[in-house]
Amino acid sequence: MTKQSAVILKMALMLLLLHGTDAKMDIITAKQDIEVGEEILMLCKAGGEGDITWKKDGNEMGVEDGVSKSDESSSKLVIKKATMQDAGRYTCLCEFENEDKDDVFTQLYVYESPSFGSTNTYHEFLNGIDGLVPCLVTGQPAVDVHWLRNREEISSDGRRVRRLSDNSLLIENVKREDAGTYVCEAQIRGRSIKRQLSVSVVVNAPPSVHLREEVKTVIAGPETNVSLVCSVDGQPQPNITWIMPATFDSSHRQFNSDRSELTIRSVTRADYGEYICTATNKIAESSATVMLHVYEAPEVFVSAEQQSVSVGERVSVSCNVSGHPQPELHWLNKHNGRTLGSTSGLVRVVDGALVINEVVPSDGGIYSCMAVSTSGNASRDVAIHTQPGPPHYLSVSPGLTSVLFSLKTLPISGGTPITSFVLQWRQIAAEQWKEITVPASDPLAIPSLTPYTLYTVRLAALNAVGVGQFSDKNTVRTQGLREPDSPVLLSNEMKVEGNSFSVPLKQTDDGGTPLLQFDVRYRQDKEGTEWKEMQLPSNADSVSLQDLSYGSDYQLQVLSVNPNGSSIPAMFNFSIADQPVKVSSMTKGHVVVIVMVIFLVVFLVVDATCCYRNRCGLLMSIAVKVFGQKVPGLQMLVEGEGTNGEVKLKGISTPRGSVQHSEAGVQTLTKDGGQLTEITCDKAPLTKHE
8 A cells, every 4th residue: 555545544534533523624634844845645525515725824725736635525736746936824715605714724844854864874983182073954944953972962051072063973082981872853843853873982992001010920830820810801802922932732721701811821031021011003002011920949868868987987978059049058956046157167067068077976867958048947856876975974783693774864866766785794804895785774783693793894875876976984893682571562652442352562672683573372261262373564563452351351372582582561551341232222302201101100100009099199089079979989998977967987996976086097086067087198107119
């Protein structure tokens, strides 16, 4: 369907709506705003039959102007292509058959739609300059131009971004935030006819490069990773390139997606140097440099970590250090904390090596080669071992067929622990030395010598390197042999717990030779029991017996034994108490309740006995109060009144009105008009149960 057919159809519908109504004169048209070149169609409806004419701006129009009659009551005006001259006031006049006249008019507007012609819709400006964005608009009648951004109108006042009188947009001192989309809007003055044109503004900026730090310092190592970050700004987005001191290796060096971050893994000394980050776009390029300092932690290498050398020999241990920056080398004697120099005498440092001429026992110990630098410290220890020094402050004393040595201080160890001592002796100078080796933890004694004999003795320490120098010679005469004294059993500290027994043991004299053991015998103190025996080591300090019989007496004998025999036995008697009976645990409340129950039961038994045997007590008193004179069981005492008015009490007749005290302590009181019987226990004889 064509545009003209649509207009005709619309007008036909309007005529149908008006048909059959008492409509007045009316001009029907599709719209009032007509664009140049469009068709104008107007229909005049008179509302009755008559002669219809058309006028434009007061000038009558004819068929040549597009006027045609539809029927007796309507006429239409058709203009095929509207021009600007077709705009104006159109009037429809009707002279009816009854000679009445009427008219109606309408105003038509013809416009030429706004056009932006060759206006550029894309502008690029360099950051910091003034930018001018023109908007070339044509249209009829007059066109008003507005600039919008983010749906807000840009004013023409003196702001940095403003609209000029020639409809251009001025941006002074362009900034990065001025980039975006602007809208030039053209509107036919006085009408709602609008057209809009979007204009893009791009603000370019030269690249700028910023590094987090200009100098980066790391310690090389397999666990060390370093990241160099190059922050880049610019428009368009700059491309980033790197210049580095070594060839790029993707397994060792990696970039992120935009190459703004360089990561170096497992940093080595070869990574040291300058790293240049360059950013480039169509405006310019910019670079920045970061210096990567790679320090290597110091390392120490020694020719030997342990040297064993005899006294008087020479020893040399070399030491090399590495790292960046180059570390300083020092030797330290860890025994006394002194740093060794090149002029330290017999122990000195020569070209980084530890040199000891004519080693002495005091030279033995731990020496440390140290590397010191700004990147850290490192050290490695070297152990120098030699024979021990001679024993000093030694005392010698005779024993029973033995010689005892005593050291106030241990000899110089030679750098490794003393494990034992070599003890030598001889009788005459021409005789070869005899010797034994004694562990350092044992008593230093030469045993099994001849009694009352003069010996020459000496002692030397032994370590892992060998035997050290011997002490000065000493002469000593041995004593005779004898058995040890009896041990002492400290009975005042005896302990008996259940069927276990223990008593402290003390040896006052070992007889001149070390004890071998203690012999212990014990049995129950009754005929037919056998002795039980046990042995205790020489360092035992108590005798302990277990699983003894309850309620029994025991005998105990203890003897000291050395290589010369045994002592007289020390005797001791003791007893084990009977096995205790286990009593179930009760609380104080349980005990109180049980005591009260027992007391109540005893009280009731005693009171019942008193009531039954002697007619007294609390129960008897309660019974009289409750039952009166006719207490159950009282028939045994009172048989009732006789015909003569007497009361019989235990076979004794008592006249009425008299008082009789019986041996049983029963009183019967009679009065005129009543009888009262009182029973007391005051005069009752005591029984053996009472």
